[in-house]
Amino acid sequence: MSGQNKSSRIDDWLLGKIYRAAGQPSVRLRFRNSAEVSPKDTLPVANIVIPDRKTLLRLLLDPEAEFGDAYSKGRITLEGDLVSALEILYRSMSEVEHHRWYVKLVSKCMEYVQRNSLRGSRRNIQRHYDLNTDFYRLWLGPQLVYTCAYFPSPGATLEQAQVAKLDYVCRKVQLHPGERVVDAGCGWGALALHMAKNYGVTVRAFNISREQILVARGRAKELGLSHRVE
Incomplete structure (x- = not known):
C-alpha cells in the first residue's frame, strides 16, 4: 500500500x-x-x-x-x-x-472539581467574574447586565433593552417607595441601582465577587445613591 x-x-x-x-x-x-x-x-x-x-x-x-x-x-x-x-x-x-x-465520567469529574461548596463557589466566582471590568464592558454594554435583555420593540438597542429588562423586573415585583429590597448576587449593581434610582427603595446588595462589589460601590457613589444602596 x-x-x-x-x-x-x-x-x-x-x-x-x-x-x-x-x-x-x-x-x-x-x-x-x-x-x-x-x-x-x-x-x-x-x-x-x-x-x-x-x-x-x-x-x-x-x-x-x-x-x-x-x-x-x-x-x-x-x-x-x-x-x-x-x-x-x-x-x-x-x-x-x-x-x-x-x-458522563468527565462531567462527573468536572462537577467535583468545580463544585459549589462555600470555598468552591468563591473560587469559581473569582475565576469568572474577578477579571478586569473593561473586558465585560466590551460586550455587556454600560449597564453591565449579564442576563438576557428585553426588547420592547424591534428597533431597540441592546442598552435600551437592558434598561427595559430592569424596569420590567421592578414592575413584576411591584416595588413601592420606601420598601427595603435584598439583592442576592447583585453583579455589578445594575438592578440594585435601577431600583433605588427609579423606584425609591433601599437596597442591600450581596456578592462574593470583590471586583463586582468595588464597581457597584463606585457606580452608586457616582449616581449619588450610596445612602440607598448598601
Missing part, C-alpha cells in the same frame, strides 16, 4: 469517527479534497471543509469545543446556511452526548 493511499484511509477513518461522534448530522464533512462523509438518506444542509489534519484530530477529541474555536479562527470553512447547520449540529450532538460513558 502506498503512503498516499494509507494517508487517505486514515483521513476517511478520522472523518467517519468525527461524523459519528457528532451524531451523524445532515451535513457533509470534507477533508481537503481527499475525503468526505455525508448523510445517506437526505441532502446535506451545509458542507464543512476541514483543511488540515491537526484540526481534524482536535475535532475528534472535542468536537463541540473545537468546532467553534476552529470556525472563529478560519480553520474551518462552512458552505451553506450557518444557522441551520449549527441548529442541526447542536441537536445531533446533544442526543449523542447522553450515551457516551466518557462524557
